[in-house]
Every structure is written in C-alpha cells, then in structure tokens.
Amino acid sequence: MKKNLQTEFSTRQYMLSKDFEIYYYNDRNLPPHVEMHAHNYYEFYFFLEGNVKIQIRDQQYPLQYGDLILIPPHVYHRAVVQDMELPYRRFVFWISQEYCNHLLDISSDYVYLQQYVQIQNDYIFHNDRITFNTIQSRILRLIEEQRSDKFGRAPQITLCVDDLILHLNRLVYERNNPQNPQVIESLYQNVIQYIEDHLDETLSLDVLASEFYVSKYHIAHVFKENMGLSIHQYITKKRLTACREAIQGGGNITHTYQMFGFGDYSSFYRAFKKEYGISPKDCQDMVSLS
Template sequence: MKKNLKTEFSTRQYMLSQDFEIYYYSDRIVPTVEAHTHDYYEFYLFIEGNIIMYIDGKKFVPTPGTMVVIPPYLAHYARLVDSDVPYRRFVFWVTEDFIDNLGRQSQDYRYLTDKAKNSGSFFINKFTEIEFNTIQGKVFSLIDEINSNRFGKDAKIMLHVSDLILSINRNVYESQNPNIVNADSDSLYESIIQYIETHIDEDLSLELLSDYFHVSKFHIAHVFTETNGLSIHKYITKKRLDMCRDAILSGQDISLVAETYGFSDYSVFYRAFVKEYGTSPKKYRDNIVRNMGLPTT
C-alpha cells in the first residue's frame, strides 16, 4: 500500500512530540478552530485556498508562497472563506528546546525564530515561486521519511528537518540582506553558484557567465570543475532537474515544468529526467504524488 502523505485535519492544538511535528493538509471543509496559542513555534506555509488569517488581533489574506512564523503564546486562527479551491498548507510545529539544540550547532538555525520572538509578534515572508517549490520538495521529502520504515530513518529525519529549517532561514536572510550576501561571495566559484541558483530559469551558457563575471569561459569551467568535481553544464542540469522534481511534487503541470526551469526542449528534459531518476516525469509523479492529494495530469 502506498503511503498517504496528506494528514486528516484535527482540531488538536498541542504537540505529541517533544521536538517537532509537520503536516500537509488539503481540505475543502475545515472544522472551526477558535483563537488559540501554543507554547511552541508554528511555521505556516500557505499553498492555495481562500482563507483569512487572524493573528495577534490583525487579519490578512495569504497568497500562495506566503510563510508565517508564529512565536509561542501569540493568539491566532484561520477562517475558510469558500471551498471552491482546496485549502492547502503545511503546518510545522517546533519546540523552543529543539531550536535551542540546533542553535548550539549554529545560530543560523535561530534567525527567524529569534526575529519573531524578539519582535513580540509574528513574521511574514513571501517566497518566490522557485524558492517555494524548493521548500515544498523538502517538506514532502521529510514527511515521506517520517512515514517510512527504512534503515537510518531517525538520522535521515534529522538531516531533512535541519536542512528545511536552515533553508528557510537562508532564503529569508538573503532576501533581506542582498548587499551582505554579495559581499560574502568572495570567490568566483561561490559567485557562480549564487548566480546559477537565482537565475536557474534563464540562459546559463558559459558564454553568458563569462560576460557576466568578466573572465574567460575556460577559466570558469576550470575553477568550477576543480572545486565541484562536476562540469558546470552537469551541475546546472542537475540543479534544474532537482527544481523540476520539486515543482512536480508541488503539483505543477508537468508539460510546463521543463520550460519554467530552463529546459528549452522537452525531449532533452525528458531524457535527462529519466537518466537522473530512473523513470519518466509522469510515472514519477503518479508513483509519489498521487497519495498526497495533489492534482495530477
């Protein structure tokens, strides 16, 4: 039997775990939950639907790609406006102790939780489509591992959850501090990586990179291969395939994914996808996404 990664909504507003809990919900009817508070952080990521959120006496209408970080003891609730579109969202609960433990490894894990806690209010961020698709892919990978029974499950879960938290913090930090990010990119390789990640849907030929960074394309190719172990072409292809996979997991139309993430020819995308994942995009989607409650094509 295939695993169902969608969670049936519960009005329970307390944690059963001492560390974290994460849920993917897709509903057309949602039982009424009155204003409530938690003694843990809530990361709320809105995918789609027609709702109004009420947090700390304020109300707003989230749009797809919106993330809200709600600190402990801040009253909040949501109301469904209509059910024409499924109300889809991720809810990620994480305790202060768990964040503290991660923070002992690196304060970078605490960036958003500290930001919300120190402000005494909630924090809202709007991700780009590419950023949000990547985050969705990470969430589904974490939920999939939680529902698995594979060797090394606990260790893999910790890798997934720490990667998710750090990725969310990094995206927000870099969007709010673009000048600092650019100043820290003190090597050609790091600058290339950053450029690729932020222009993945555009032309990334060696010629274009050479013009942009004002160095020869041969030097770029050499620096990249020496540092990464992959040719720059293979790295870009793999990065695009990863993003296409995340887009497929998030429910996007497969026929549009290739062009959206930089593949100008669908047949090239198809062959590369099969080589990377061992199956066609359609079969990959049917095998993994069907039981998540996402639309299929």
C-alpha cells in the same frame, strides 16, 4: 501531491512528540469558526491553496500560494476560511522550544528566523514558485521519511528537520541582509563568466547555485536585476550566438546544436529562427554563397 502523505484534520493544538511534528492537510467544509489560540511551540505554516486569511493577534493577512507564516509560542492566531467549498491545503510544522534551544547550542544560524519574528512581529514571508518549490521538496522528503521503514530512518529524519529549518533561516536572512554592491557585482560578473566558459555543459539555477554557494532565489534575483533577462533567457541567447558562429564557420548543424545544449532540432530551429529571423540552414547557405 501524493494522497498517502495527507493527514486527516484534527483540532488538537498540542504536540504529541517531544521535538517536532509535521502534517500535510487538504480539507473542505471545515468548521466555520476557529477560535483564537496559542501554543507553547513554534508553528511554521506553509500555504498551498484556498481562500484563506490568517489572523495573528488583531491583524488579518490574506494568504497566497507559497506564503510562509511563522507563529511564535504564546502568540494568539487563527485561520479564517473565506470559502468553505474550495480546497484548503497547507503544510503545518510544529517544533518545540526545547529543540530550538538544542539547535541554538549548535549554531545561532538555526534560530535567526525565530528570533527575527519575535523581535519584529513580522510573521508573513512571501515566496515565488521557484523558491517555494525548493522549500516544498524538503518538506515532502521529511514527510516521506517519517512514513518509511528504511534503514537509518531516525537519523535521516533529524537531518531532514535540521536542513529544513536551516534552509528557511538562510532564505530570510539573505533577504534581510542583501550583500553590498561590490559583492553583488562580483557575483554577477562571475556568473556571466561561468556561463561563457560552460555553454557546452549542463547549465541551470541548481548548477549555478551550487557552484557559487548561494540560493537559487538570490542568484536569479541578482542576475535579473543586473541583466534585465532571466538566467534561462541569457543562456539561450549565448548558446544561439555560439551556434550561429559555429555554423557560419562551417560547423555541422546537428553536431552544433547538440554540443551547445539544445535537446532536439525542432526546439533549436524555433529558437534560432526567432532570434535571427532565418533558419540555421539558411544561415549556413548565406555563408557558402558569399
């Protein structure tokens, strides 16, 4: 994490700006006791590191890397640091009720998460590393833009804020509203077909998510549930099959592994040997001898 993005810790619990504020904190030896407190704005809290619990009303929740916590206005809470010697790292994003109302006028999709938390009193959302890395990249982009002096800074900051909020709302909505089995099966089959048709092109979760207009988390989850393999494992197996068939058909080994997305021969060799128990050259020689 870039050190110049860090903010010195402050006990201030009110906003200086009208719409939103965002901070990256990395602290040790904080005051041992934080009083229960509440705000008149929404607090999005993203946990990175430390031995910390968060108390919301009368319940304490242990935190793990990637957790998103949303504290609505007027809900009492505090962080409980268990080990003062460990680094305590987190992002804190404050957004006013007025700005949320402004977003609501644009679309209710911007405030699904805020409304869900207030109705369900469900404040903690766990994320895997891939999902949280996507969230973190949006946060860092916003902080960097705030600290820049580039042309178009103000409208770009607004775009970053709105994009972050909408991304979080979409993430939680998709988890709470899984698609029906027919739609999931259709997505799964379409992903398989797309991989089959594009083995010689760049294939990644980002590419697939963009192609099918769903989150990376959702598409990875659907695929693993149906196939029992990660998308990366499946793509590698399909590419190895295509390489074996090309080599057995007389194809040049170097041209073949490059065509099907293997960056270098050593990684291709290891994957091929692991999958088939023989080297690519031995596979080619076996065909010529038969």
